[in-house]
Amino acid sequence: MSERTEPARAQGCPFHSQTHGQTHAQAHAPAPADSGAAAQPLLSPTGCPVSARAADFDPFEDGYQQDPPDYVRWAREQEPVFYSPRLGYWVVTRYDDIKAIFRDNLTFSPSIALEKITPTGDEANAVLASYGYAMNRTLVNEDEPAHMPRRRVLMEPFTPEQLQHHEPMVRRLTREYVDRFIDDGKADLVDQILWEVPLTVALHFLGVPEEDMDLLRKYSIAHTVNTWGRPKPEEQVEVAHAVGNFWQLAGRILDKMRQDPSGPGWMQYGIRKQKEYPDVVTDSYLHSMMMAGIVAAHETTANASANAIKLLLQHPDAWRQLCEDPSLIPNAVEECLRHNGSVAAWRRLATRDVQIGGVDIPAGAKLLIVTSSANHDERHFADADLFDIRRANASDQLTFGYGAHQCMGKNLARMEMQIFLEEFTRRLPHMKLSEQKFTYVPNTSFRGPEHLWVEWDPSQNPERRNPALLQARTPVRIGEPSSHAINRTVVVERVTRVADDIVRLRLVSPDGKPLPRWSPGSHIDVECGNTGVSRQYSLCGDPADTQAFEIAVLRETESRGGSAWIHRELKAGDRLRIRGPRNHFRLDESARRLILIAGGIGITPISAMARRARELGIDYQLHYCGRGRASMALLDELAALHGERLHVYARDEGARADLGALLGQPDAATQIYACGPARMLDALAACCASWPEDALRVEHFTSTLGALDPSKEQAFEAELKDSGIVVTVRADQTLLAALRAANIDVQSDCEEGLCGSCEVRVLAGEIDHRDVVLTRAEREANGKMMSCCSRAKCGQRIVLEL
Structure with a gap:
């Protein structure tokens, strides 16, 4: 049997794979002049070998256009940072790396965000010059120190308080457009609502007259192709004419606004601010923002809305759940943005030599940061490919970016998407996707189907039987959805007493379908009947068991109502509303050695960590402290799984854990995870004073925080x-x-x-x-x-x- 080996990794180089002893580049590179010499490997600008997959990477291929996260799955899993010779960019695919890039806009300049990813020829450039095209800096691609003062001056209209004024208009437009086709039984949602309504809202928000909608749509697409696409040489001139006309139209609109800047709209607001801050809000800046604003304020929303509805209709159970419970819509929007957002990637320029994910990146390197891949990173999103409208951390998605350059219009987009889903789920719950092939405008960054055909039986339209439903209205949440509003229903399959005052609950899906996978350290929130009480309980079962969630609940002597209700009321067959799973106590699976310590009911998250460590072959010890074996849950199960690695300290047997001896010798390769009473955790913290500062990771049971006075x-x-x-x-x-x-x-x-x-x-x-x-x-x-x-x-x- 041959020994399994991991792919080699040079210092500061990305992972690279080999086939039959050669890289893809070696196999396909042209032979040197001396035919007897070996073919030279394809190298990155830092001299590292380029892997076969990296050499083949092409974001203009249909595979990337159809599903960017799946197209770069190999990279996310094996080579998270790689050089693409075809593109001339370093490609970054993991969540933590991309978020770190967004945080540091000095090292990673946004200046190339609107640069043409495909250089155009002399003829197309001459066409653009003939129109006086001078697209300059905008909020998207501006460096410090200019960026922050401009963003600060222009931000107020984007705050949740100001955006509330636009909600009635968005609702009115959405209803009017649906009215046009509600009785037709078939519609192309992109052409008939999802493009025009966001464009109208964008124009209204910007203060631009609602004229020449079709022309603006054409111009907007041309701008996308010109900036992020790969137009063929014969197409470049046509695109350049459209972009040039777009530039001149933006200038004419701006000139007209200057004559009376007192009206509503973000551009008029900018003109007024220019009088206060002439050195910050300049003429060229306003002209560039006028053009970029029309694209950014509507195209991403139109694409995101089309992606969301397509995704929901491809998951009929999720669509049905939204129709039955509109309160799920805000979080469904976040999950749609995460799973299939409208922004596949952004770009940055490295301003100095730097490392990303252990890979050396030279100053001047161009980066393609694939945010859609980050949104499918299993290291941040458990069961990342699962579409789960109740996902607790869906709003961690990076579709809107992060940090200083996060999209200012994110909450306007959220509002529009929520209202679209509210209208469709209420008026067309029986809507289905028509048979079709989805096509996309080839580009690296913005994506959404060019058409979205749906169909339904008009005779089944609910409003024909109940006209009053047209008056229904679901509150829009402007901003991130509250985790307290996200819930799922589960059935109590069984309640088992596992120790004194401890019961174990096995919770299953009402329809028997799999539940979301979870990682050790995760918890769920349980709504305790009609008590108004919600309590967090760590999951203690097998993370690989997708058929159930399991929790163990201790009846607290001074219960605030949660544990007492569970012990008193719950029985097999009852239904519970829960939230999660969420994980704020995540196990580092790359650890070489683990010391796992639990006190009392704190064994629940620690037991799942021990099970996972056993599966991964990590060296670990499990220390479990309690008053007595009769009050210690899961003992038999733990003993069967962990044998001599389990150390039990029952106080009534005179056994106590000597934490000082256990943690006396700091070890940089060891991590300590603990959950239990505050007294135990405080003692552990004292014992770990000489350990590396991140060696000890703990989870508390309760908070003594009172209401704000x-x-x-x-x-x-x-x-x-x-x-x-x-x-x-x-x-x-x-x-x-x-x-x-x-x-x-x-x-x-x-x-x-x-x-x-x-x-x-x-x-x-x-x-x-x-x-x-x-x-x-x-x-x-x-x-x-x-x-x-x-x-x-x-x-x-x-x-x-x-």
Whole structure:
């Protein structure tokens, strides 16, 4: 039997594979002049061999256009950063790498975001010059220090408060367009609503007259092809004429606006701001933003909406669930943007020598960052290829970008998509996809089907039987969807007593279909009947079992209502509403050695970690502490699985874990995971004082955080370094709420200081920490805070990396 080996990786080079001893490039490179010499390998600009898959990568192929994440799956799994000789770009495919690139817009300049990815010929360039085409910097492709002042000056119309004024208009337009074809039984949704409504909304938002819709659509497509496409030489001149005409039309509209800039619209707002900040909002900048704004404000939304409806109709169960429960729509929008968004990739320029994912990238290198691939990265999204409209972290998607250059119009797009889905699920729940082949305008970045044919039986239109449904209205959430609104129904298959005051619940899908896969450390939120109480419980079963979720619940003597209700009320056959699974206590599967420590019911997440470590062949120890064996859940199962690796410390037997001895010798190759009572976790933190600072990872049971009392609080200011703005946090407001009001996306979950999902980085200022997530050392370092509960000390200003 031959020994299995991993592909070699040179220092600072991407992974490369070999076939029959040769790389693809070696096999296909032209022979040198000396026919007796071996063919030379194809190398990247840093001298690294280019793998066969990297050499073949072509984003203009149909495979990429149809499904970009699947097209680069091989890279995401094996070669996450690679050089594409065909494109002349380094391609980045993993979530963490891409998010890090978005965070650092000094090292990774956005200046090439609107550069033509395919250089055009002299004739096409001469055509553009004849129109005076001078597309310059916009919010998308501008470097610091110019970018932040402009973004700050022009941002107000994009805040959730301001966007609320547009909701009635979006609803009216959507209904009017559906009225036109509701009785036809068949429609091309792209042509008949999903292009024109977003374009009309975009023009309304910008303050542009609603004229020449078809012409603007043609111009917008030409701009996309000119910037991100690969037009053939014979097509380049035609595209150049369209883009040139688009540029001149934008200039004429802008000139007309200048005559009376008092009207509504973002461009008029910009003209007014130009009088206050003439050096920041310049003439050339306004002209470029006029043209880019028309494209950005509608094309991405039109494509995203078409992708979303196509995806939902391809998953009839998800479509049915939306029709039955419209409250799921906001999160469904996020999952559609994640799974099949309208922006496949962005571009950046490396301004200095840097490493990405361990690969050396030279200064001046061009990067294609495939955000659609990041959105399918299993390291961040469990079961990433599964389309799950209840996915708890769907809004982590990078379709809108991240950081300083995150799309300012993201919440306008969310609003439009929610209203589209509300209208279609209410009025055309019986709509189905027609038989068709989906085609896309070939380009690297923007994608959506050119046509989307659907059909239905008009005699079954619900409004014919119930005209009152036309008056129904589902509230639109402007901003990220709240995790508290995301739920799924499960059935209690069985309730088993597994220790004193501990029951184990096995929860299954009502229709018998698989549940989402989860990773060790994950939890679910359980709504406890009509008590108004929701509690988090770690999953303790087998992550590979997609037929059920399993939790173990301890009846707390001082229960706030959750565990007492579960023990008293639940029985087999009952239905529960849950949220999740979510994971804020994720196991690092690359660890060489693990020490797993559990106290009491804290065994639930630790048991899943131990099972996974066993499967992966990681060296591990499992230490389980409790009052007595009668009160310790899962003991027999743990003993069967882990044998001598399991160490049990039952207090009534006189056995206690000597944490000092267990953790006396720091080991850089070892990671420690612990869950249990606060006293145990505090002791562990003390024992780990000399260990590497990230060696110990813990999960708490409860938070003692009380409700915000404005009479005891002080207002403070938070300066957002990446966004260039200052947010005032009122005494009656959390930092998280203030950030969202300023159009800053921040993830959150429990909003009790328990889970750590709302963490933000602190650059300056003292923090009054009120969470139970950070260790003592982390609090003293003052480098991060939980925005849901923690505040600035004494009302001072803090500076955040946002």
